[in-house]
Amino acid sequence: MLTVGLVSYAAGTLAALVLALVLLTGKAGGLRKHLLMLAAATSALWMGISVAHSAGQTHFYFTLLTELLRDFAWLIFLGGVLTALIPEAARAHRRFRSLAMLSGGYLLLVASMTTYRFAGGEVFHIGIGMDWLLAGYLVVPIGGLVLVEQLFRNTRVDARRGIKYLCLGTGGLFAYDFYLYSNALLFQGIDPNLWQARGLINAVAIPVVAVAVLRDPRWSVDIYVSRRIVFHTAALLGAGLYLLAMGVGGYYVRNFGGSWGAVGQVIFFFGAIVVLAVLFLSGPVRASLRVFINKHFFHYKYDYRDEWLRFIATLSQREADEALEPRVVQAIANIISSPAGILWWKRDGAFRPIASWHAGHDELPPVQAADSLPRFLDDQEWVINLEEYRRDPGFYTNLQLPDWICDIPRAWLITPLILHDELLGFILLARPHGQHQFNWEDCDLLKTVGREAASHLAQYEASRALAEARQFETYNRLSTYVIHDLKNLIGQLSLVVTNAEKHRHNPAFMEDAIQTVDNSVSKMNRLLAHLRSGDAAEQQREQVDLCPLLEEVARTMAGGSPRPSVDCQARGLSISANRERLAAVIGHVVRNAQDATPPQGQVIVRLFKHNDMAVIEVQDTGAGMDAAFIRERLFKPFETTKGQAGMGVGAHETRDFIRNLGGEVEVISRVGEGTSFRMRVPISEENRNRIELQLIGNL
The missing domain is CATH 3.30.565.10 (Histidine kinase-like ATPase, C-terminal domain)
Structure with missing residues (x-):
């Protein structure tokens, strides 16, 4: 039969075991990581034995001994983190060794007292008074709280962001232990309810410690949770909660709807499913959910690996008669969920609209290279937020945008395309349907992919120019060969003209001369045809x-x-x-x-x-x-x-x-x-x- 204590400590065991397994990943982390992994493992061991005790499989004595082992591991861990703040390595090592010996000696003393009490045959379990032995157990959480307080106090203010969750988690563990044993000392017995809730308290506090581990890169944790998985999980969870709420609503409609209850329930369920389908297919809703998850569940706004792979895949895909320019706009727009974009590219001394994605660009004017917009993008290499520009134009010093750009519907961002510190073009992106807060991370990412896009477009332009140059080269080479052949034919005709002065009255010579001229004319015509057809004639x-x-x-x-x-x-x-x-x-x-x-x-x-x-x-x-x-x-x-x-x-x-x-x-x-x-x-x-x-x- 499941008891409250068994379920409580089982949950705590699972939380501690997961933390220990997470800390096994990675190649670095140093002594602190190994000490925390030891603390999590001993916590899992202690709570696992507590599960067995709750099920009546082990003696309470083993629970107390493993609790002392768990306390020692957490005290050593906090001492290691605290002494790491000491600048002198030798002094820090001595302080850590002294703390380990002091806490180890004290806990051995408490363990000896506990063993002596059990060996004496005295009844010693939850609910029975333990007088001075309870005081011995009460000292341990007091020492832990002192270490937590010293750790937070001695950490620099600018570094407390990464340490505060560690202090909250470990402080919570020791604070509850202090309350448990102070209550037991006051009433001469451990409260069974407080003891049974202790496992769930650990299950809540240990994830807080895990947050500190994930926020500190020095722990080198290699476990990765895909944003896509989180997004779909959140969507399915929300759909499940929605359907559950609709089920409850349908139940009340059926029971309190009178004669129309059954019909009302069917209509209610059908409407609920239609609403759910609309929400799942809604672009703004999906975009808002994605922004919410990125903002509240991840340290970075973007999953850079997925974004970069998707960006390169969009640039690399090629369908029949599809140019590179619209795919560049699409690849950059997809990063910030923009529904449309327009590309201006530098040609003939001006930036001309040459391509778009889900937008029209035929009627848009070019931007001269000497205008304010190209000069600002070239000098500052900054992404222009048009909404911010409308609110505070002074924020963008020396920038004067043409009115027609601001009048484009949903115009939002202007991203520069820079290669080798030279502005080659820029892209105007439309505002996404969902709520999207533009910040420094968006700006840096857009500037980076803008450079990559500029490189692709420049290479594409160079390839096209090279292809045209090769066509001219082929034409020039053929022209040279044709001229060379014509030179030989002219030589033959010149020889005929020269000999005609002496042999004009010779019928055989005249017949041969006519044949030579006819043959030369035929060859000239074939040479001209060869020049017009290029290499095709030579391949026949x-x-x-x-x-x-x-x-x-x-x-x-x-x-x-x-x-x-x-x-x-x-x-x-x-x-x-x-x-x-x-x-x-x-x-x-x-x-x-x-x-x-x-x-x-x-x-x-x-x-x-x-x-x-x-x-x-x-x-x-x-x-x-x-x-x-x-x-x-x-x-x-x-x-x-x-x-x-x-x-x-x-x-x-x-x-x-x-x-x-x-x-x-x-x-x-x-x-x-x-x-x-x-x-x-x-x-x-x-x-x-x-x-x-x-x-x-x-x-």
């Missing part, structure tokens, strides 16, 4: 038979001197490439070989197969190049040895194109002997399979 590949292509290139370059010859050592080799670009690239190499070779020299275009690679070699007997030139200058863009006649992109374009095909370029040259320019290109899979089938058929 086909199967190119190399030997006919090399013969075509040789015919095209035949107007130059020396005339190139073609040596196809392997026929039927095909690669996957854009035919026009490949012909132009090989033509560049042949033209360079002709320019470097005297008219009596040789330029040979050779094709052979090596493993799975088709090797196109352009060999000349020209001036040649040294190793340093090949290594440092040959493939460097815009490096040329032809003066104003060259552009210096031919070799670079050739290597870049061949590498895109999966091949490589090799140059072998000796000064005064000539050069071999080899282009190795993978044979296409289709061509390789056909060759293998032919070999199998021949076998």
